[in-house]
Amino acid sequence: MSSRRSRSRPSGESSISDDQIADLVSKLQQLVPELRHRRRSDKVSASKVLQETCNYIRNLHREVDDLSDRLSELLASTETDSPEAAIIRSLLM
Numbered sequence: 001m002s003s004r005r006s007r008s009r010p011s012g013e014s015s016i017s018d019d020q021i022a023d024l025v026s027k028l029q030q031l032v033p034e035l036r037h038r039r040r041s042d043k044v045s046a047s048k049v050l051q052e053t054c055n056y057i058r059n060l061h062r063e064v065d066d067l068s069d070r071l072s073e074l075l076a077s078t079e080t081d082s083p084e085a086a087i088i089r090s091l092l093m
Helices: 018-031 046-076 083-092
Strands: none
């Protein structure tokens, strides 16, 4: 067990078991596309799962930013009372 996990905890703070950590890491692994497609027999370390999860979240943020920029450009180039603008507004609601 690592020294970080063996430190004493403030009173009233609950601890998490190794099994709970393993279960949470397994659930994260199922959510991240780069890790999801691996065979069950392929063991992936918890640190690798956390690293890939962070990378995946960063990529999602970039995609959201890019889509937001594209949407802003589209709205800027569309007449505010046009049918296209109405469709875009309805999709955003």
